Amino acid sequence: xxxxxxxxxxxxxxxxxxxxxxxxxxxxxxxxxxxxxxxxxxxxxxxxxxxxxxxxxxxxxxxxxxxxxxxxxxxxxxxxxxxxxxxxxxxxxxxxxxxxxxxxxxxxxxxxxxxxxxxxxxxxxxxxxxxxxxxxxxxxxxxxxxxxxxxxxxxxxxxxxxxxxxxxxxxxxxxxxxxxxxxxxxxxxxxxxxxxxxxxxxxxxxxxxxxxxxxxxxxxxxxxxxxxxxxxxxxxxxxxxxxxxxxxxxxxxxxxxxxxxxxxxxxxxxxxxxxxxxxxxxxxxxxxxxxxxxxxxxxxxxxxxxxxxxxxxxxxxxxxxxxxxxxxxxxxxxxxxxxxxxxxxxxxxxxxxxxxxxxxxxxxxxxxxxxxxxxxxxxxxxxxxxxxxxxxxxxxxxxxxxxxxxxxxxxxxxxxxxxxxxxxxxxxxxxxxxxxxxxxxxxxxxxxxxxxxxxxxxxxxxxxxxxxxxxxxxxxxxxxxxxxxxxxxxxxxxxxxxxxxxxxxxxxxxxxx
Numbered sequence: 242x243x244x245x246x247x248x249x250x251x252x253x254x255x256x257x258x259x260x261x262x263x264x265x266x267x268x269x270x271x272x273x274x275x276x277x278x279x280x281x282x283x284x285x286x287x288x289x290x291x292x293x294x295x296x297x298x299x300x301x302x303x304x305x306x307x308x309x310x311x312x313x314x315x316x317x318x319x320x321x322x323x324x325x326x327x328x329x330x331x332x333x334x335x336x337x338x339x340x341x342x343x344x345x346x347x348x349x350x351x352x353x354x355x356x357x358x359x360x361x362x363x364x365x366x367x368x369x370x371x372x373x374x375x376x377x378x379x380x381x382x383x384x385x386x387x388x389x390x391x392x393x394x395x396x397x398x399x400x401x402x403x404x405x406x407x408x409x410x411x412x413x414x415x416x417x418x419x420x421x422x423x424x425x426x427x428x429x430x431x432x433x434x435x436x437x438x439x440x441x442x443x444x445x446x447x448x449x450x451x452x453x454x455x456x457x458x459x460x461x462x463x464x465x466x467x468x469x470x471x472x473x474x475x476x477x478x479x480x481x482x483x484x485x486x487x488x489x490x491x492x493x494x495x496x497x498x499x500x501x502x503x504x505x506x507x508x509x510x511x512x513x514x515x516x517x518x519x520x521x522x523x524x525x526x527x528x529x530x531x532x533x534x535x536x537x538x539x540x541x542x543x544x545x546x547x548x549x550x551x552x553x554x555x556x557x558x559x560x561x562x563x564x565x566x567x568x569x570x571x572x573x574x575x576x577x578x579x580x581x582x583x584x585x586x587x588x589x590x591x592x593x594x595x596x597x598x599x600x601x602x603x604x605x606x607x608x609x610x611x612x613x614x615x616x617x618x619x620x621x622x623x624x625x626x627x628x629x630x631x632x633x634x635x636x637x638x639x640x641x642x643x644x645x646x647x648x649x650x651x652x653x654x655x656x657x658x659x660x661x662x663x664x665x666x667x668x669x670x671x672x673x674x675x676x677x678x679x680x681x682x683x684x685x686x687x688x689x690x691x692x693x694x695x696x697x698x699x700x701x702x703x704x705x706x707x708x709x710x711x712x713x714x715x716x717x718x719x720x721x722x723x724x725x726x727x728x729x730x731x732x733x734x735x736x737x738x739x740x741x742x743x744x745x746x747x748x749x750x751x752x753x754x
Contacts, residue, residue, distance in 0.1 A: 443621030459571030491560025
């Protein structure tokens with residue numbers, strides 16, 4: 242017995258929550274948030290993401306970091322997905338990416354899951370009521386129940402995320418993880434915006450009472466969400482921004498916060514945002530009382546809360562602000578050798594932007610834990626369709642044009658590597674961020690770090706002067722010298738991976754291996 246598909250267009254969050262529960266997709270928690278699980282894909286699947294290689298875009302794309310997909314295979318997959326959508330209940334959301342109307346794009350999401358539609362409703366910018374005419378610039382079709390057959394479809398597995406810039410269409414299937422929709426549109430913006438002389442950035446942003454804007458770059462676990470959610474400043478956005486001739490704008494209308502270990506006393510703003518309308522991904526719930534157990538990572542450590550930015554008190558709506566006065570690059574250095582804070586000139590900033598360094602802790606046998614250096618160009622390599630230098634050049638131009646100060650802040654270890662030294666106190670990091678943003682480091686003396694080639698302040702309000710020079714904090718100075726050289730060589734080796742187009746002044750601005 243055939244039936245035509247039922248299409249729900251622009252449902253409210255309340256209707257979408259009802260639909261998700263009716264369809265068995267999730268359950269209400271004690272705080273009113275919708276809890277869902279994402280099956281076996283509990284994070285992004287980078288090996289399953291492709292860009293359609295068509296003559297119109299071939300020469301633009303940095304194929305060294307992106308996987309090509311054949312246009313004829315894309316057409317076949319699209320036809321198979323269209324057939325799959327027949328006789329199904331579908332949910333459509335029309336919204337925007339980009340809070341500055343001059344630079345936004347209109348995106349239509351077609352979802353098989355009601356909770357996915359709720360997710361994009363909360364993560365993107367919602368149209369004003371009564372705005373009936375909507376012609377999408379891009380469409381995203383997300384069908385988790387449609388599993389690809391690599392032999393037929395040319396994919397890597399049953400899961401796929403395929404971006405077609407020429408047809409302005411994104412196909413997602415085989416994975417339940419909602420973050421793929423968010424990051425595919427970020428990838429689209431990273432393709433579109435630089436071609437309009439706008440720097441697209443993987444960073445959080447906030448503004449002070451007098452409108453001064455600050456940006457925070459950093460890979461996962463370095464503290465960009467925690468440090469940008471400052472009760473004394475207004476949150477512009479927690480993850481994706483554009484920098485145009487007008488200033489900064491949030492690409493999104495919501496937040497997607499990691500919530501493993503979330504506690505009310507340490508992150509009250511995020512805690513309070515986990516309420517009706519929010520989506521909790523892969524958070525374990527007490528079945529009897531439906532209270533989330535944020536400490537439980539048994540499904541995944543990558544537990545997430547998705548909610549609209551206006552759930553954060555004092556958020557700046559719409560998310561637009563002036564040119565940044567201060568930029569902070571956050572890195573968690575587990576080698577314990579980077580200065581806690583250093584000032585960067587434009588060339589040094591471009592070097593560290595291209596490097597995108599942090600270190601991850603890798604457990605090895607017999608309980609020995611050696612840090613692993615991680616480099617991700619522009620602090621967001623998986624989402625960059627264009628060559629990294631394109632984004633770095635835009636950064637350099639804007640830094641010089643707007644005289645923006647850039648600081649490198651190490652939120653990692655001091656006094657020795659992980660296992661010997663100790664993590665730099667969050668209260669110290671906050672004090673350094675405040676000093677950088679409030680201009681308290683303008684008049685202090687600086688000295689050049691001989692290994693890392695960055696300017697280290699002689700003093701910083703609220704910080705013991707001895708910890709500002711990392712070598713002083715190590716009992717064994719020779720061990721420090723050895724470790725510092727080791728990390729400097731890793732920077733040099735990573736930088737050799739860039740093509741020969743890097744200007745000599747940028748290449749010379751890095752650590753000296």
